[in-house]
Amino acid sequence: MRCADGSRAPSTADCPAERVQCPNSPVSVGPGESCPRPVPARPSLVACWDGSSATSTAGCPPGRTFCPGGVTVPVGASCAEPVTAVTAACPDGTVRVLGVCTLIAAPGSPAPRPGVPVARAPVPGELRFDRYVLSAGDLLYAQGAGCTPGAETTLTAGGELVGRTVADQDGRFETVVRFASFRPGYRQVDAECGIRLGSGVEMMLVSAHTSASTPSLLLLFFLAGGGLAVRPGRLTSRSR
Secondary structure, three states, X not given: OEOOOOOEOOOHHHOOOXXXXXXXXXXXXXXXXXXXXXXXXXXXXXXXXXXXXXXXXXXXXXXXXXXHHHOEEEOOOOOOOOHHXXXXXXXXXXXXXXXEEEEOOOOOOOOOOOOOOOOOOOOOOOEEEOOOEEOOOXXXXXXXXXXXXXXXXXXXXXXXXXXXXXXXXXXXXXXXXOOOOOOOEEEEEEEEOOOEEEEEEEEOOOOOOOOOOHHHHHHHHHHHHHHHHXXXXXXXXXXX
């Protein structure tokens, strides 16, 4: 005869004792036996954005936004503006050059020494810097014009937030640019202020303000200028 478990036996007495399947378990027990207490399964973990683990993405720390200097804040929060980043506007008739408010050069004025930008205000649609060759420790100022009056202005470099300010009633702005890291080479900076502006600087390991000889400095600036020929599309953004 066929038993309840599908096997065959000469008689019912020879069939295996019937077993009861425990609920939600692969274990079965004999009649009258108690099912064992289920062992809680170890929850699977997910990797969070900061390298930690959680049972689900909802348990991960909230996302963060990178601010100038490598500091992060919760998504949606504003970056704290360092006290030194509050820029006092230069008096009328002057612009910032190498960090100093300088009289705007009159037409026909002698050209500045190598590496020093011409002292002029940015024209609408232009992003300018107070220096274009940057060494470690140099403070960089950005100036722009043609923005939407009163627009919040953010400056980014490769997706990294490097500056934040508000355009004035004339659509102009000036702010400190702070890179989270110093990396020799060309760094493109984009500004969003109702319109998009773009320009860039060269990061170098030798400062234009050191006691290096004049020929050495000239060689550095010729090398920086030579980059114009090998970087198509950057000529406009690097005009002084």
